[in-house]
Amino acid sequence: MPLSHKQMKAMEQKREKILEQAILLFAEQGYESTTIAKVAKAAGVSFGSVFTYFENKDQLFYHAVTEPLEKQYREAMLDFNPNAEDLLTEIKSMIDKHITIFIEMRTYLQLVVQVIGQHTKFPEPFKVLDEFSLTFILKLQKIIRNGQKSGVLEESDEDLTATAYLGFLLGIRLTFTDYAVSRVREKFKIPAFQLLYPKR
Amino acid sequence: MPLSHKQMKAMEQKREKILEQAILLFAEQGYESTTIAKVAKAAGVSFGSVFTYFENKDQLFYHAVTEPLEKQYREAMLDFNPNAEDLLTEIKSMIDKHITIFIEMRTYLQLVVQVIGQHTKFPEPFKVLDEFSLTFILKLQKIIRNGQKSGVLEESDEDLTATAYLGFLLGIRLTFTDYAVSRVREKFKIPAFQLLYPKR
Amino acid sequence: MPLSHKQMKAMEQKREKILEQAILLFAEQGYESTTIAKVAKAAGVSFGSVFTYFENKDQLFYHAVTEPLEKQYREAMLDFNPNAEDLLTEIKSMIDKHITIFIEMRTYLQLVVQVIGQHTKFPEPFKVLDEFSLTFILKLQKIIRNGQKSGVLEESDEDLTATAYLGFLLGIRLTFTDYAVSRVREKFKIPAFQLLYPKR
Amino acid sequence: MPLSHKQMKAMEQKREKILEQAILLFAEQGYESTTIAKVAKAAGVSFGSVFTYFENKDQLFYHAVTEPLEKQYREAMLDFNPNAEDLLTEIKSMIDKHITIFIEMRTYLQLVVQVIGQHTKFPEPFKVLDEFSLTFILKLQKIIRNGQKSGVLEESDEDLTATAYLGFLLGIRLTFTDYAVSRVREKFKIPAFQLLYPKR
DNA sequence: AATGAATGAGGCTTCATTCAT
DNA sequence: GATGAATGAAGCCTCATTCAT
Known part of the structure; x- marks a missing residue:
């Protein structure tokens, strides 16, 4: 069963939110000091979800x-x-x-x-x-x-x-x-x- | 016993060598990716010596x-x-x-x-x-x-x-x-x- | 609504396919290294389906x-x-x-x-x-x-x-x-x- | 300053202890289920010490x-x-x-x-x-x-x-x-x- | 002062399981 | 029943710092 349009939209937004916060944190704190946990928290998303949308750091x-x-x-x-x-x-x-x-x-x-x-x-x-x-x-x-x-x-x-x-x-x-x-x-x-x- | 002039000079040079390599590594690899071990190795100095000359990272x-x-x-x-x-x-x-x-x-x-x-x-x-x-x-x-x-x-x-x-x-x-x-x-x-x- | 004979057959085959690939992977890679995802992929079945046929790993x-x-x-x-x-x-x-x-x-x-x-x-x-x-x-x-x-x-x-x-x-x-x-x-x-x- | 004979001996024994427990655990629980933490604990050694003696798992x-x-x-x-x-x-x-x-x-x-x-x-x-x-x-x-x-x-x-x-x-x-x-x-x-x- | 072993906190990543659609 | 996104626990490994020799 393919994902509904609604779900696709929600996922798109979630990905966007993660990326947005990642940009912010990477910019301010640098690559190493930016942890996945921080990004997840900032994006209001569970830790594991970051890996749903991005292969790795x-x-x-x-x-x-x-x-x-x-x-x-x-x-x-x-x-x-x-x-x-x-x-x-x-x-x-x-x-x-x-x-x-x-x-x-x-x-x-x-x-x-x-x-x-x-x-x-x-x-x-x-x-x-x-x-x-x-x-x-x-x-x-x-x-x-x-x-x-x-x-x-x-x-x-x-x-x-x-x-x-x-x-x-x-x-x-x-x-x-x-x-x-x-x-x-x-x-x-x-x-x-x-x-x-x-x-x- | 105070250190001889010769010893002082040797220590000075050791410190200089460490700092030189640290600058190089910090510049090329960034703060986090530069480890004390790398600096010590690059400077041809023992691991512990870095801490003799600099309080911490x-x-x-x-x-x-x-x-x-x-x-x-x-x-x-x-x-x-x-x-x-x-x-x-x-x-x-x-x-x-x-x-x-x-x-x-x-x-x-x-x-x-x-x-x-x-x-x-x-x-x-x-x-x-x-x-x-x-x-x-x-x-x-x-x-x-x-x-x-x-x-x-x-x-x-x-x-x-x-x-x-x-x-x-x-x-x-x-x-x-x-x-x-x-x-x-x-x-x-x-x-x-x-x-x-x-x-x- | 009870499942038709055809459906039952299809499910039976799906289960068989999953088990077959699971045996292969468990044998070659061992219990821990065999992930549910690998089994699902090898069996040509969706990730979630494995759990439909088997309670857990x-x-x-x-x-x-x-x-x-x-x-x-x-x-x-x-x-x-x-x-x-x-x-x-x-x-x-x-x-x-x-x-x-x-x-x-x-x-x-x-x-x-x-x-x-x-x-x-x-x-x-x-x-x-x-x-x-x-x-x-x-x-x-x-x-x-x-x-x-x-x-x-x-x-x-x-x-x-x-x-x-x-x-x-x-x-x-x-x-x-x-x-x-x-x-x-x-x-x-x-x-x-x-x-x-x-x-x- | 090179290590004293006593220290060398102690290290040798520590390595032996770790290996001994590792053999036991690997044998009983298998490669994956044997964690470094378990080995360290069984050998009465800190987690990090295992990596002092062995490059990786x-x-x-x-x-x-x-x-x-x-x-x-x-x-x-x-x-x-x-x-x-x-x-x-x-x-x-x-x-x-x-x-x-x-x-x-x-x-x-x-x-x-x-x-x-x-x-x-x-x-x-x-x-x-x-x-x-x-x-x-x-x-x-x-x-x-x-x-x-x-x-x-x-x-x-x-x-x-x-x-x-x-x-x-x-x-x-x-x-x-x-x-x-x-x-x-x-x-x-x-x-x-x-x-x-x-x-x- | 010099050395490097000891320690353990913290980071990345994997993955079984759950659950909404 | 089928799908795959969501979750977070747990494992490996790195590394700054401490400290005995």
Whole structure:
């Protein structure tokens, strides 16, 4: 007898709840200090249930890293058009989005930083992040090049500039405590823009 | 019987060896995955000796985070003069140093990133890093302000600019794998300089 | 509503399939390493169904041990006539049957060996085997005694001889790997016969 | 500082105590049902200490199976001379020893039976037992052949006869409960001898 | 000071059994 | 009757810390 629609829905929600709490705990306490028991408790789920939805702790971590990227951030981060008519507006709008996303991603970014910082320990999740970063940078390069051609940006090495831009986005997460970040969120658009060598 | 000078020296070296390997392992494998046994083995020292020189694992980590800062990086990072005559040259030289230091700090930075990323887990080491970051940014602000006054830099919010500059330094560590970083080390001076709004 | 004949049949077959795979797995992997999930999968049956047909794992094991005995081996092992006219032929035919059965019982014997070897762990199944062994030995004693009386066998302690004969049957299962056993199956009739002290 | 002789001795004894209890428990309760905690308790040792002396449960089992063989049984089982002057006496003395050993080995044999019965689960220990069995059978064949040449034994296939003899030794362990075995120990020499086809 | 054995708490994982659908 | 999700007890193993030598 297959599961009813209702049951499927309930399971989906349970899985979501577990993953959500796992992301939170992994981000705040790190991989090792986050125990399955803590995740289960935080998600209001029995200990064994975590293993119903995720093969083991490694897999839980993997999904905690990759699912938010695939379900939310990938699309949002790549939501800009390198061939837009009005490139200046497009670039400014892009920066606006990126800063907003990175501010919102606070918790998730702590996870990302762990994976990148210790990529030998987390090869599988790292691979996914690394591939996304390549995709992101390539698209960034395109809009930068087009911006330069259309006279909106000064000349610069587009590979370097794109990389610097991404590095900056990741880096600001590490300079401030949570409170401060939100206080200055608006302001960070300015240096981000500056990094792209705008024409004055 | 007091220890001879020779003995003191030998102990000093033993402690140094342990700390060195601890930094390496903490950086690469993280706090939890680094066991005392691994550190002892890597340092070529007996298991029990680690506890002779460091009270416990927490303390070992604390010293792994703080001693390199105090003994090497603090001075080097702050080695620039906000009141120099030729501010353009001073700023360029400062950027040169900072980039060089950050490239060399590779391993240590992985430690820093861990502490900042999970500062609730590591409150003591974080406090030290946070205080240094404040000191650093304050001195940065000063040179930026003076640069602006002397017409070397365009006008900008110096707090924001200094923070962006530090964020950028931290961030580039996260964008590249080790190989790539050293390949492009020279280039990163350019966007770092750009972040300070140089006058053209 | 009573179940139709067809349904009854289907259930009977399902039970049979489960038991069959359980015997195989218990024999090869032992009691603890055989999980209900493995049995269900091997039998092509849902996890829960195993519990529909067998109260719990203990019961499943019990039936795995006892049903083959009752349904196949008991009758075959006891299929000889201590009062036959031609006792020499009867004994030789009996040995032939026993060797053949023990070769065929390969898998099942692994189960038996487990139960006997750790009878404190499996008291219920052991009891059944023990009782059968008594029955078997008593009937063996009878044919041996009659063989001696009719001058076909030399004199010997019939209790000891019967026990030695059974021990031999069980033991040869343990001396050879599976391949070798089948290779020499014919030959084992000879020492088995010798154990009964044939008159020359 | 190396360990003192006294300490070494104490450790040796501790290891022995653990192994001794492990053999007992593995034999009686089987591999899975024997927990490290039980072994530790039975040996009067802390849980963690078991892991000081044995890498893991698998290794503990391996040593439980192989060490008694190497330290006691191998030599005793092979202690007969195929080239003795008086072969009849040598063979009878050999049988006497073998039966005595097998009676004494009671507990250990339960272990052996487990390993042979489920050799796919215990490949490493099985290999050791299998190799010993080959050595044993080869030496047995030699004494049987010499017995036949010197007219002490009737002609027979010496490979088959040697195998049957070993099978018998293993098998009698499975026919009786512990009490009964010791009661009839003397008697079992008779069928064992009979299996070698003595000349009358 | 140096060594490494002893300890046991705590984490991951497995799995028999229950039970709602 | 059939299914498989839910549960938590129990096992193996790791490892920080203690301490005797």
